[in-house]
Amino acid sequence: MKDTGATIEFRNVRKEFGAFTALDNFCLEVGAGEFMTLLGPSGSGKTTALNALAGFIDVGQGDILIDGISIRQTPTEKRNIGMVFQSYSLFPHRNVLANVSFPLQMRKMHKAEVRQRSMKALEMVQLAELAQRMPHELSGGQKQRVAIARALVFEPRVLLMDEPLGALDLKLRESLQLELKALQKQIGSTVIFVTHDQGEALTLSDRIAVMDQGEIQQICTPQELYDQPASTFIANFIGSNNILRVGGADQHSIQVEGLGRIPLKPGTEKPYAVGLRPELIRRTESDGVPAMVEQTIFSGEAIRYIARTEDGTEILLVEPRHPGEAPLAAGQSIALGFDFENLIFLPK
Amino acid sequence: MKAKQNWRLMALLLPAIALICVLFLNPLVGVLIQSFVGDDGFTLKSISKLWTSRLARVVLERTFWLAFTVTVICLLVGYPAAYYMSQLRPRKRAMITYLVLLPFWISILIRTYTWIILLGREGLVNNALQWLGLTEQPVQFLYTNFAVHLGMVQILLPIVILPTVAGMVNIDGGLIKAARVMGASPIRAFWSVFFPLSLSGAATGGLICFILSLGFYVTPTLLGGQKSLIIANLIDLQVHKTLNWGFAAALATALLLATLLCLLIFWLATRNRPEFATGGLSR
Numbered sequence: 001m002k003d004t005g006a007t008i009e010f011r012n013v014r015k016e017f018g019a020f021t022a023l024d025n026f027c028l029e030v031g032a033g034e035f036m037t038l039l040g041p042s043g044s045g046k047t048t049a050l051n052a053l054a055g056f057i058d059v060g061q062g063d064i065l066i067d068g069i070s071i072r073q074t075p076t077e078k079r080n081i082g083m084v085f086q087s088y089s090l091f092p093h094r095n096v097l098a099n100v101s102f103p104l105q106m107r108k109m110h111k112a113e114v115r116q117r118s119m120k121a122l123e124m125v126q127l128a129e130l131a132q133r134m135p136h137e138l139s140g141g142q143k144q145r146v147a148i149a150r151a152l153v154f155e156p157r158v159l160l161m162d163e164p165l166g167a168l169d170l171k172l173r174e175s176l177q178l179e180l181k182a183l184q185k186q187i188g189s190t191v192i193f194v195t196h197d198q199g200e201a202l203t204l205s206d207r208i209a210v211m212d213q214g215e216i217q218q219i220c221t222p223q224e225l226y227d228q229p230a231s232t233f234i235a236n237f238i239g240s241n242n243i244l245r246v247g248g249a250d251q252h253s254i255q256v257e258g259l260g261r262i263p264l265k266p267g268t269e270k271p272y273a274v275g276l277r278p279e280l281i282r283r284t285e286s287d288g289v290p291a292m293v294e295q296t297i298f299s300g301e302a303i304r305y306i307a308r309t310e311d312g313t314e315i316l317l318v319e320p321r322h323p324g325e326a327p328l329a330a331g332q333s334i335a336l337g338f339d340f341e342n343l344i345f346l347p348k
Numbered sequence: 349m350k351a352k353q354n355w356r357l358m359a360l361l362l363p364a365i366a367l368i369c370v371l372f373l374n375p376l377v378g379v380l381i382q383s384f385v386g387d388d389g390f391t392l393k394s395i396s397k398l399w400t401s402r403l404a405r406v407v408l409e410r411t412f413w414l415a416f417t418v419t420v421i422c423l424l425v426g427y428p429a430a431y432y433m434s435q436l437r438p439r440k441r442a443m444i445t446y447l448v449l450l451p452f453w454i455s456i457l458i459r460t461y462t463w464i465i466l467l468g469r470e471g472l473v474n475n476a477l478q479w480l481g482l483t484e485q486p487v488q489f490l491y492t493n494f495a496v497h498l499g500m501v502q503i504l505l506p507i508v509i510l511p512t513v514a515g516m517v518n519i520d521g522g523l524i525k526a527a528r529v530m531g532a533s534p535i536r537a538f539w540s541v542f543f544p545l546s547l548s549g550a551a552t553g554g555l556i557c558f559i560l561s562l563g564f565y566v567t568p569t570l571l572g573g574q575k576s577l578i579i580a581n582l583i584d585l586q587v588h589k590t591l592n593w594g595f596a597a598a599l600a601t602a603l604l605l606a607t608l609l610c611l612l613i614f615w616l617a618t619r620n621r622p623e624f625a626t627g628g629l630s631r
Contacts, residue, residue, distance in 0.1 A: 054529050076528040089526040093544045102540075106531035150530070 005033035005190035006067045006157035008053065013062035015048055022048040024214040026062070030190055035181070037193045037201040039237075040211035046194045048214075050160050053192065055079055066158060077106070082156035082189065086163040088143045090135040096122065096146050097131040103154045121153040122146075124183065141172045148180070152187060159189040165200065177203050198238050202226065210234050231348050235275040242276045242315055243346070258313030259289055262340065275344035278304070281317040281336050288335030291315060293328050303327050307334060376604075382597035394594035398602055404582070404595075408602065411579040414493075414568070415561035418500045419508075422557050425501065426508040427550060433509070434516035445513070448506045456503055460567045463499050464490060467571075491573030499567040504560060508553035515549015516542075548618070555614050559607050579603055 008030040015023040022045045030036045038046035051057045053064055055076035063070050071079055082103075090099050100118040109117075122128045125145040135143060144164060151159060164180075165173045181204050184191050195201055201208050202222040209219040218230040229235035232243055247255035249270040253263050256274050264270070291307040294314075298321075305328060307315050315336060321327075328334065383394050398404050433444050451459065466472050467489035474486040489495050519542060527537040565580035572578075577585075579599060586596035 054525075056525055056528075075533075076525075077531045077533050079529070080531075081529055083526070083529045085522055085526060087520070087522055089520065089522045091523060091527075091541055102527070102532075103530040106527075106536065154531075 004155070004157055004188040005031075007032050007065075008158060008190060008192065009065040009068070010049065010053075011063045011065065013049070013052060013059045013064060015045075015052060015057065015060050021214050023052070023059075026214065026216070028209060028216065028219070030192060033188050033190055035184055035191045035193065035204060035206045037195060037205040037208045038211055039195060039198060039201040039208050041196055043213075044211040045214040046211050047162060049211075050162055050192060050194050053158075054081055054083055054160060080154075080156055080158070082151035082154070082159040084144070084147050084151045084159070084161045084164040086166045088135075088140075088147045088167075090143055090146055090150075092135055094135075095131070096127065096133050096135070096138070099135065099146055100150045100153050102150065107154060118149075118153055121149040124152070124186075125149045125179075140168050141176065144168065144176065148183070152183065152189075155187060155189075157189055159184070159187075159191045161191065161193045163195055164193075166195070166197075173200070180204065202238070210237070227344075229275065229344060229346070232273050232275075232346050235344060235346055240278055240316060240318075241344075242278060242281075244274045244276065244313065246271055246273055256343075257311060258309045258315055259338070262343065268345070269347070271345035272348050273346045275346055276315075276338060276342065277344075278316040278318040280342040281315065281338050283317075283319070284335045284337035286335060288337040291334055291336050293330050293332045293334060295330060296327050298327065305334075307336065309336070379597045379600050382593055383601045386594055391594070394592075394598040395601075397595055398598055404599065407577055407579055407582045410576065411562060411603075412606070414496065414500075414576075414578060415558050415564075418497060418504060418561045419554050419558045421497060421501050422504050422508040423550060423554050426505055426512060426553065427546075430509050430512035430516060430550070431546075433513045434519075441513070441517075445510070448509055451502070451506065456566055459503065460499055460570045463495065463502075463571055467495055467498075490571065491575065493572070493576060495571040496568050496576060499571045500561060500564060503567060504557045507560065508550075508557045511553035511556070512546065512550045515552070516546045518549075519545045551614070551618070555610065559610060562603060562607060 008028075010026050010028040013023050013026040014021070015026075024045075026045065026049060028036075028049070038049060040046050048057065052059045055071070055074065059072065063072055065071065066079070091102065094102070097115075097118055100121050101114050104114040104117060119128060119131065122131055125148055127142060127145050127149065130138065130142065135146070138146065144167075147164070151161075161180075165176055168176065177200060193201075193204060202225075205222055207219060207221055208225050210217045210225070212233065218225065218234055220228075225234065225238055229238060229241075235241045236243060242258075244259060245257045247257065249255065249264065251264070252266075253261050254270055254274075256262050259274070259276075262274070289309055291309045293305055294308050295306040297304040297306070301321060302318050303321050304316060304318050307317065309315060317336065384390055384392070386393055398408075429448075433441050433448075436444065464471075468474070469486040469488075469490075471489075473489065474483075477483045477487065523541050523545070524537050527541045528534070532540060563580060564578070565584070568576065568578050569581055569584075579602075583596045583599045583603075586592045586599065
């Protein structure tokens with residue numbers, strides 16, 4: 001991997017639209033060459049952050065730095081940022097090659113070099129043979145490939161992507177995800193990727209910043225986010241999870257619905273709720289939590305069971321499927337086993 | 349079943365088709381026939397006069413030149429106004445659109461007479477100029493090319509502005525952002541992205557303006573006087589004064605063919621451009 005990416009820093013950025021606060025004291029540091037994803041529901045401020053970095057909106061307060069230098073006074077066209085938009089934003093009056101050439105032409109590059117570099121970028125996304133097509137003659141996936149080539153053609157040190165795969169169907173999205181990741185590794189740009197798709201975020205990112213209401217709720221690697229979500233909101237948002245309410249507590253243990261009494265490590269505070277990943281629950285012969293299968297869901301590589309414990313709590317568990325083995329039927333009694341260290345203590 | 353339904357729907361067009369046949373196609377064919385009929389049956393005399401008569405040639409040339417210059421002026425004046433309108437919020441744009449359309453509430457005849465009052469020797473403009481001391485003698489505005497252009501541009505401007513605005517509003521604002529982030533200054537983003545994409549709407553407006561200008565009658569007659577005869581005046585002259593209906597019909601046919609030719613050229617020039625396919629009106 002080449003080290004050509006720039007560092008990016010948001011310092012206490014605040015942006016309001018009327019009474020709505022889109023970004024509230026927003027701080028974020030992105031390392032050189034890092035793939036950083038802003039993940040959150042719509043209205044969480046992730047696109048506002050991207051637009052502020054691109055220079056489409058002025059920030060009210062705070063500062064944005066690229067490589068340690070403030071860009072607040074730099075106009076959009078001088079920021080040297082590559083960007084891929086959800087709506088592709090290909091120029092409809094220019095053919096594929098002319099679209100990809102655009103950033104180089106704006107940089108007043110020599111004609112022959114423009115052509116050579118544009119073709120190279122198109123080869124990178126495997127579209128060289130469509131160079132003379134017009135955008136309206138392309139499929140959605142091809143359009144987005146052209147948009148990616150156009151964003152990368154001038155080898156920007158910062159690449160912004162605003163839900164670039166959102167308009168594509170699932171299969172195409174998954175194959176483009178892998179391609180995108182490979183391209184980024186090859187080019188080494190620092191990437192800020194905006195999405196509301198948690199699966200996409202987990203697949204692509206070096207780090208994920210979960211945003212809600214203009215603030216970062218948690219920022220860490222995909223694995224940490226999955227294993228140690230900081231709140232019920234995140235635990236629910238990332239993957240599937242059993243969120244179990246916590247009842248009474250004493251110094252040494254807490255009462256968790258469905259699971260019963262759970263020991264509490266000395267010095268830890270009583271959590272708001274407890275999370276337990278469905279794939280970390282196993283069926284045991286005897287010494288587990290007794291429950292009854294209510295529903296069996298076949299999902300290809302795995303089988304999901306919805307079980308109900310004796311106190312009426314619904315628990316989801318996932319098991320890898322073993323061919324030739326019949327799944328449990330509804331009404332069957334089982335015992336649920338789990339390890340204490342796999343429980344996620346959620347503070348809110 | 350489907351076909352039957354289509355036929356029923358087509359039936360809804362019948363009144364309109366009937367109306368066009370009786371009131372439009374019928375007289376049109378009449379005119380076409382008239383241009384080949386002389387005192388003693390079929391003749392090519394009237395048609396051939398189109399290129400043998402110096403008067404016809406001069407008037408045809410003048411008509412086209414007038415239509416062309418009026419269209420160019422309308423585009424030059426209308427484009428910036430349309431750009432301004434396209435950048436407004438929809439509610440405000442609707443308000444300005446009403447203002448642009450306001451002159452249509454007043455008859456062309458009245459508007460043309462108003463120009464006579466304004467531009468005459470004792471008119472408002474001349475009085476003001478003299479009062480300001482800019483001129484000793486009244487300036488001859490009326491019965492000049494200037495007055496004809498002024499009157500026609502005033503009437504045709506909305507017709508150029510509205511399709512141009514419609515075309516501009518359809519341009520995806522994200523494209524301009526994309527151009528900016530890729531290194532285009534606001535001015536370059538305008539010329540390399542916005543302007544080419546706005547041409548479809550402007551061209552539609554210009555085409556309508558040009559075709560309407562070719563057939564203008566009242567305004568050039570009243571503001572241009574006798575010196576600057578155009579084709580509509582000449583046809584009128586042949587019908588009412590010299591009673592040469594054959595030649596009048598031939599002139600009318602020439603005007604019709606010229607208009608169709610303009611449409612054909614426009615179609616040929618734009619058929620491979622997707623952004624022109626809708627004439628910039630909608631997507």
